[in-house]
Amino acid sequence: xxxxxxxxxxxxxxxxxxxxxxxxxxxxxxxxxxxxxxxxxxxxxxxxxxxxxxxxxxxxxxxxxxxxxxxxxxxxxxxxxxxxxxxxxxxxxxxxxxxxxxxxxxxxxxxxxxxxxxxxxxxxxxxxxxxxxxxxxxxxxxxxxxxxxxxxxxxxxxxxxxxxxxxxxxxxxxxxxxxxxxxxxxxxxxxxxxxxxxxxxxxxxxxxxxxxxxxxxxxxxxxxxxxxxxxxxxxxxxxxxxxxxxxxxxxxxxxxxxxxxxxxxxxxxxxxxxxxxxxxxxxxxxxxxxxxxxxxxxxxx
Amino acid sequence: xxxxxxxxxxxxxxxxxxxxxxxxxxxxxxxxxxxxxxxxxxxxxxxxxxxxxxxxxxxxxxxxxxxxxxxxxxxxxxxxxxxxxxxxxxxxxxxxxxxxxxxxxxxxxxxxxxxxxxxxxxxxxxxxxxxxxxxxxxxxxxxxxxxxxxxxxxxxxxxxx
Numbered sequence: 001x002x003x004x005x006x007x008x009x010x011x012x013x014x015x016x017x018x019x020x021x022x023x024x025x026x027x028x029x030x031x032x033x034x035x036x037x038x039x040x041x042x043x044x045x046x047x048x049x050x051x052x053x054x055x056x057x058x059x060x061x062x063x064x065x066x067x068x069x070x071x072x073x074x075x076x077x078x079x080x081x082x083x084x085x086x087x088x089x090x091x092x093x094x095x096x097x098x099x100x101x102x103x104x105x106x107x108x109x110x111x112x113x114x115x116x117x118x119x120x121x122x123x124x125x126x127x128x129x130x131x132x133x134x135x136x137x138x139x140x141x142x143x144x145x146x147x148x149x150x151x152x153x154x155x156x157x158x159x160x161x162x163x164x165x166x167x168x169x170x171x172x173x174x175x176x177x178x179x180x181x182x183x184x185x186x187x188x189x190x191x192x193x194x195x196x197x198x199x200x201x202x203x204x205x206x207x208x209x210x211x212x213x214x215x216x217x218x219x220x221x222x223x224x225x226x227x228x229x230x231x232x233x234x235x236x237x238x239x240x241x242x243x244x245x246x247x248x249x250x251x252x253x254x255x256x257x258x259x260x261x262x263x264x265x266x267x268x269x270x271x272x273x274x275x276x277x278x279x280x281x282x283x284x285x286x287x288x289x290x291x292x293x294x295x296x297x298x299x300x301x
Numbered sequence: 302x303x304x305x306x307x308x309x310x311x312x313x314x315x316x317x318x319x320x321x322x323x324x325x326x327x328x329x330x331x332x333x334x335x336x337x338x339x340x341x342x343x344x345x346x347x348x349x350x351x352x353x354x355x356x357x358x359x360x361x362x363x364x365x366x367x368x369x370x371x372x373x374x375x376x377x378x379x380x381x382x383x384x385x386x387x388x389x390x391x392x393x394x395x396x397x398x399x400x401x402x403x404x405x406x407x408x409x410x411x412x413x414x415x416x417x418x419x420x421x422x423x424x425x426x427x428x429x430x431x432x433x434x435x436x437x438x439x440x441x442x443x444x445x446x447x448x449x450x451x452x453x454x455x456x457x458x459x460x461x462x
Contacts, residue, residue, distance in 0.1 A: 060315070061406055196394060217351075246317040246396065250406045253393040260390050 002251035003276035004058060005067040005103065005131065005159070006191060006239035009084050010047050048091060054245050059098060061250040065280070067101035067131060069241070074111050076104075076118070081125050101280065103131040105161065108141035118155050126155060131283050133159035133189065139171035146177040150186035158283045159237070161189035164223040165216040173230040182235040187279050188227055190271075191241035192254050194220030225261045233267040237276045307363070308385035309417035311409040311424065312392055314340075314374040317402035335398055337366040340376055343398040348391035356391070360384035367414075368460055370453060373425055374403075377417055377460070385410070414462050421457050425450060 058066060068085045085102045092100070104126065106118065118126065126132060134149060134157045136142040149157045160181060162173075178188070194216060228236065238254055240247075249257075251272045258268035285293060344364070348357045363381035370376075380388040392405050409420035429446045 057315070057404065061404075196396065246402045246404060248404060249393055253389070253405070253407050256386060256389045256407075257393055260386060 001065065001277070002063045002272050003065040003237075003280070004063045004240050004251075004272070005065075005101070005237060005276060005279075006069045006161075006189070006241040007054065007058075007066055008241060008243060009068050009070050009088055010043075010051075043088060043091060050245075051088070052093065054248070055092070055095070055098070057245055057248055059095065061248060063251065064097055065099045065101065065276075067103040069103045069105055069133075070129075071105045071107060071135075073107050074109060076106060076122060076125055083125075083128060086128060101130045102128065103133060103159075104129040105133040105135055105159075106157075108134055108136045108138070108145065110138055110141075118149060118157065120155070123154055127287075130280070131159060132157040133161050135161045135163060136171075137163060137166070142171050143174075143177055146181040146186070150181045150184040152185065152285065154286055156185075156283075156286055158186055158279055159189050160186055161191065161239075162223065162227060164190065164220045164227075165194040166219060166223075168219070173226060175230055178230050182231065185282050187235045187237050187275060188231055189237050189239055190224050190227060190258070191239045192249065192257060193240060193242040193247060194224070195257060196242070196247045196249075221261070224258075228258075228261050228263045233263050235275065236263070236267070236271045237279060238268075238271045306382040306412065307379050308382050308388075309367075309411050309414055310378040310380065310385070310389060310392065310407055311411075311417055311420050312376045312378060313406045313408050313424065314376065314398070314403040315406055316374065317404060333399060334371055335369075335401075336371075337369040337376070339399045340369060341366050343395055344378075344388075344391055347395040348387065351391065351394050352387055356387050360388050364388060368421075368457065370456065372449070373428065373453065375408075375421055375424065377421060379414075382412070414460060418457050418460060422454050425453050 055066065068088060070083070070085050072081065085104075089100055089102065118132070132155070134141075134145040136145045145157065145160055149155070150160075181188075196217075236258075238258060240249075242248060252269070255265070255268040255272060258271060259265045263271075281293075341364070344366075345357060345361070348360070360380055363379070363384065365379045366376060367379050368375075368377040378388065378392070389407060389410070392407060395405050396402060408424050409417065411417050411420065429450055433446065
């Protein structure tokens with residue numbers, strides 16, 4: 001069972017915003033409902049067929065669990081955040097053997113050092129997603145992400161993805177930070193899009209400039225190797241994150257690619273199977289109290 | 302003993318789906334025919350670009366493209382066992398052959414040619430079964446696929462080390 005946890009959802013044009021600035025007088029519940037219905041997310045038929053053919057290819061290559069990823073820049077806000085993954089999932093054809101998941105990635109840069117919206121106040125925004133990921137680009141956000149946001153709670157970000165194609169990984173991966181994150185249950189993500197030199201997710205491209213072509217590939221090899229070294233091979237998942245269907249690769253091919261990074265073969269294979277599977281189960285504990293796995297049943301003797 | 306060991310890679314090149322078609326479409330091929338020589342040179346470029354002269358030098362003496370079928374896009378590659386990781390990574394990082402984009406998918410890896418042949422035949426049968434399932438014909442219907450399977454099987458069996 002092969003798992004791919006990063007399929008970028010295309011950036012959509014939101015439909016007409018039904019302006020209702022008269023919300024001030026209404027109750028808070030109605031306010032929220034009116035806000036949720038204001039912005040309609042529409043996907044063009046071309047985008048839908050592109051996504052369908054990408055899922056066809058993934059199914060052919062052997063992946064069975066897919067997660068659709070929505071990237072949010074800098075911070076999430078109750079006023080501006082639109083959930084684009086839910087409407088997309090409703091429009092896709094139901095396939096028998098494939099499971100769809102929803103994922104939100106928050107791109108962190110210097111502006112987000114003060115706070116980026118992953119608070120209990122924004123819980124209803126974040127609750128529909130199965131997985132939350134953080135993409136830090138500065139040292140401070142990286143330490144914040146590793147230390148405070150991996151602690152088990154309703155808002156845990158279980159995936160920490162690193163921009164592997166930036167010219168120089170802007171921060172040192174400190175061993176202690178990484179170890180705490182892994183102990184808390186977080187997982188580091190390596191996306192193989194960088195190795196193929198494909199077009200980058202425009203969201204990440206804005207964050208710091210990845211020079212496409214040969215430079216990006218070299219940085220990918222350097223950075224990915226560094227991640228493998230610091231995590232000692234434990235707690236790594238590999239994902240696609242490619243924008244072009246032509247850059248998708250079969251799971252065992254990707255496993256072999258990772259073993260070229262000095263990652264042991266069994267761990268490279270685990271990266272797309274066992275580690276990813278346990279991550280999904282762990283992410284479900286966001287809904288339980290203090291990350292307890294099962295619900296205790298009261299048995300009255 | 303000091304026997305020379307090989308690895309046989311069974312690679313399927315999926316023609317790159319455009320936005321409107323999917324991988325399962327058997328649309329007509331446009332452009333020049335691809336031969337095993339084209340695949341060899343594409344693999345060479347990929348390995349030199351990613352692993353440099355050392356990588357290519359290590360595996361070039363033992364690399365052979367044993368079989369390629371343009372109809373099924375199935376290819377059998379033989380490499381020495383010590384360098385098969387480099388060759389496999391080179392195949393994965395390959396993006397196009399003769400200007401046309403493909404997705405390389407390594408279906409099977411084995412140590413003997415016999416297992417590679419069996420895997421190739423099984424793979425052809427699975428692909429034909431998929432086409433038939435899509436066409437929704439009853440299973441006992443004899444169509445051109447039977448002759449096709451027969452000829453492919455003969456070609457594959459004719460391979461020698």
